[in-house]
Amino acid sequence: MSAKKSLMGRFRESDFLYDFKRSPVTVVSFVIVVMLILLAVFADLVAPTNPFDAGSLNLMNGFTPPMQPNAFTGETFYLGTDDQGRDLLSAIIFGLRVSLFVGLTAVILAMVLGVSLGLIAGYRGGWVDSLIMRAADIQVTFPSILIAMLIFGIARGLLPPHMRDELAITVLIIAIGLSEWVPFARTVRGTTMVEKEKEYVQAARLIGLGSGQIMVRHILPNVLSPVLVIATITLALAIIAEATLSFLGVGAPPTEPSLGTLIRIGQDFLFSGEWWILLFPAATLLALALSVNLLGDWLRDILNPRLK
């Protein structure tokens, strides 16, 4: 392979792209994820109405079934409306934005925390390593959803009541982020322990670089590919965790509904026959979680041929 070729050219000839094209399931999941992300990012432009704007709601439009004109106002909604006459399609698009935002930032938080702790544990060794890894051992004894609930509950207790709804999203991100750092730390620690014995690290140490610089500039780039795999799989977990917490009523507040909150609202109307309020948000969540999961599985197989 000649070094002169452009980055794009190299990408076009890579095994990575070849493998990607050969797996139709992966291509479909990738397209779904990209579409959902675009929808979430451009929610203001794409959504027919703004579901947070109370002025645009018309109570007469409540409980309109999908694709049928409302009996009073004659308006038609693609996916119907909820009890307050809110257009469900818009609510889902904006809910998708909340779900993806919480999921992505929580994963970034978990990644930064886990990778730093893993680097330090692997590079320093000794009692620092024991301390960090023991903490990780204790934390994985408990399911992460339980830990997230607990952190959420403690944070609610510490915050004054009027700030609880305002800061709910931030608290949610911290709770999920803190509950998912262990896999990152374990993997990075393992790779770091291998990498730090290699010659390039010894050379860097010989020319007098500080350990911080060696960790970040020299070791970190070499431990990143497993981190990418874990991040994708954790993203699916974080999205599901967020939806679960919001569904249970201890997550996103009703003023900023995520997909989980929408499903919670929809459950109330299941018995009176308004199935669309529940099923459309549920289907969106399922499509998102399943596609991210499949992408993660595929990435793991590609970047880690040994695990195949």
Add this chain to the structure above:
Amino acid sequence: MLLIILRRLGQSVFVLFLVAFVSFMMFRYVGNPVDNLLGQEATVEQREALIEALGLNDPLHTQYLGFVTRALQFDFGNSYRGAQPVADMILERLPATLELALVSALFAMLFGVIAGVYTAIFRNGFSAHLIMSTSLIGVSLPTFLIGVLLIWLFAVELGWLPSFGRGETVQIGFWSTSLLTVSGLKSMVLPAITLGLYQMTLIMRLVRAEMLEILRQDFIRFARARGLPERVVYFGHALKNTLVPVITVAGLQLGSIVAFAIITETVFQWPGVGLMFINAVFFVDIPVMSAYLLLVGTLFVVINLIVDLLYLAIDPRIRDSQLKRQST
């Protein structure tokens, strides 16, 4: 060997103390016990008196020891809402959660093993493929969504089963059971499936993988050569040898069944400790949260300890590696 067991025990006790410390810190600092007991209009003198009476001026380690001692006597203080003793609330609701966990674990075990054996024996059949691919979707579905979809199908559309609550219960001593009434059993079906589905797919995949591995081995071929009927080969020889890893995984999963019971209980409004915990988080009822943490923490530590000790007893290789690490 004794040394390893003692060390493992010591580790568990340490984790228990850590869990107790976290719940103590929550109890003591997150919620303000004085404000919650007295309300806003109390005078300074009343506050001082209560602080003294509760021992909140004592040194921290004395307070911590007091907290642990009281917890060991099953005294977790009173709930902020309703001022009921937390211990009573837990005792009242524990049977509901334990029955649900037990039934769903049995469901997962029974159907997981049956489906696993079936898909291993007919591994190229159409229905085996169908079961395997459906299980993949089942794993990706969040628990609460499974519950909601089951309610939609079986309670709303078909109207076969109740969608919430425990049905009628029968009181046996302090234990209230819903397993002895028809409405109780009917109410159990959907929550038990919701809670056990994930474990079932896990056990099914494990049994299938282990069976495929074992069916290739010589003693199976020998058993067939002896002219034993297929039924005996599959169940007497092959399945028996898959059970050790299956039981370990099932044991480890007991802990997560308790954790996921929180979700299932909320979906079905099942009056157990999980629903109590979620309500406590929602209303910031700190004593209930802290007691729940202590209870579930202890449960997890004990389960892990038992599994680890069983490993030591069963597998000599683990024992040896531990001994080696000790000598270096």
